Structures are given as structure tokens and as C-alpha cells.
Amino acid sequence: MEFRKMRRGRQELSLEETEEILNRQTAGVLALSGDGGYPYAVPISYIYADGKLYFHCAKSGHKLDAIRRDPKASFCVIDQDQIVPEKFTTLYRSVIVFGQVQRIEDEKQKRSAIEKLGRKYGKGMPEERLTAEIDGTWKALEMLEMEIDHITGKQSIELVPPVIKK
Numbered sequence: 547m548e549f550r551k552m553r554r555g556r557q558e559l560s561l562e563e564t565e566e567i568l569n570r571q572t573a574g575v576l577a578l579s580g581d582g583g584y585p586y587a588v589p590i591s592y593i594y595a596d597g598k599l600y601f602h603c604a605k606s607g608h609k610l611d612a613i614r615r616d617p618k619a620s621f622c623v624i625d626q627d628q629i630v631p632e633k634f635t636t637l638y639r640s641v642i643v644f645g646q647v648q649r650i651e652d653e654k655q656k657r658s659a660i661e662k663l664g665r666k667y668g669k670g671m672p673e674e675r676l677t678a679e680i681d682g683t684w685k686a687l688e689m690l691e692m693e694i695d696h697i698t699g700k701q702s703i704e705l706v707p708p709v710i711k712k
Contacts, residue, residue, distance in 0.1 A: 549695075549696040552698055554700075556706055557701055557703055557706055558698060558699065559639070559641075559698075559699030560699075561697070563699055564641050564698070564699030567623060567625040567640075567641045568641055568643075569594055571623045571624075571625060572591060572666075572667070573589055573590065573591050573592070574589070574592055574623035574624075575587050575588065575589050575590070575622045576588050576592075576601065576609070576619060576620075576621050577619060577621070577622070578612035578619050578647070579616040580612050581611070586609075588608075590603075592663075593659070593662045593663045595659075598691055598692060599645070599694065600650075600659040600662065600663060600689060600690065600692070601647075601690040602663060602687060602689055602690070603688050603690060604688065605686060605687075605688055609690075610649070613647050613649070617646040617647050617648055618644075618645075618646055619644075619645060619646070619647045620642060620643065621642070621643040621645075621692060622641065622642050623640060623641045624638070624640045625639040625641065626638055626639040626701075626705075635702065635704065636702060637704055637705055638701065638702045639700070639702070639705060640699065640700060640701075641698070642697070642699075643692065643694055643696070643697045644694070644695050644696040645692045645693050645694040645695045646692065646693050646695065647692045647693075648690065648691055648693075649688055649689070649690060649691075650688075650689040650690065655689075655691075656687075656689045657680070659689045660687065660689055661676070663689075664679065664680060
């Protein structure tokens with residue numbers, strides 16, 4: 547599939563800037579094809595690593611049912627959202643990712659993914675505490691991996707650096 551080009555190209559962020567946002571932020575919204583054809587969008591924590599997104603979830607539920615039906619998904623992260631009332635605008639910066647989500651079946655890959663997620667959200671926590679937490683929830687835990695097909699970052703025109711003419 548060919549993805550749309552951004553209509554306002556000057557506002558598009560570089561891949562480097564987009565990845566910085568994914569690395570900096572802690573939550574986004576995962577959108578899937580839910581029950582009865584309704585979109586299912588769920589706020590979720592994540593880790594961006596090795597060019598993929600990783601999420602954790604329970605062994606059953608709406609998310610897994612939707613992924614089994616159709617693995618295509620989008621994921622959105624808001625980096626900045628500052629209202630400027632006097633100008634009737636918002637200074638924003640965000641990322642949208644399109645890709646395919648699947649359960650991680652391999653136990654080593656699953657362990658690696660949850661450890662990365664745990665280190666992100668448990669910064670500074672002793673390694674043995676992280677290990678104990680993972681071990682305690684392991685049987686009830688699923689890890690999801692999103693292979694990225696397309697990624698874009700965008701910012702409001704007011705945040706775009708001016709073009710300097712020579």
C-alpha cells in the first residue's frame with residue numbers, strides 16, 4: 547500500500563525528530579478495528595526500540611480480539627499541545643505510526659520487550675526489583691510488537707523554523 551504524502555510538507559518532521567518524540571513520550575493512542583466495525587482507540591504505554599513499537603496487555607480482551615481479526619493499526623503520540631487563544635490556534639507536535647501488530651510468541655523476545663518497557667517506566671529502579679515485578683506478572687502478561695509500515699511527524703506552522711533567503 548502507498549501511504550499519503552503529507553499535504554503540508556513544510557510542517558513534516560524529520561525521521562530523527564519523529565523518533566525523538568517516540569523515545570521521549572510515555573503514552574499514545576493505539577487504534578484498531580474493533581467490534582462491529584467500530585474503531586477501537588485505547589490509550590496505552592509503549593516503548594520504541596529497534597525501529598518497532600512494543601506494548602503490554604493482558605492475555606485476553608478487546609485489544610487482542612481486534613488484533614486477531616485485523617493486525618493493521620495506527621498509533622498516535624502527542625508531543626506538544628499548547629493553546630494560543632489570542633490567535634485561535636494550537637502549537638502542536640505529534641507522531642502517527644501505521645503498521646501491523648502481533649503477539650510476541652517467542653519467550654526470549656517477549657522477555658526482552660517487557661524488560662525494555664520496564665526500564666523505561668521504572669527508571670532508576672534496581673534491576674532485581676524489575677526482575678521480580680516481571681516474574682510476578684509473567685503468566686498474565688502478553689507483549690505486542692508493532693512492525694512499522696509508515697511513520698510521520700507533524701508540527702504546527704508556527705513551530706516551523708523560518709526559511710532564510712540568501
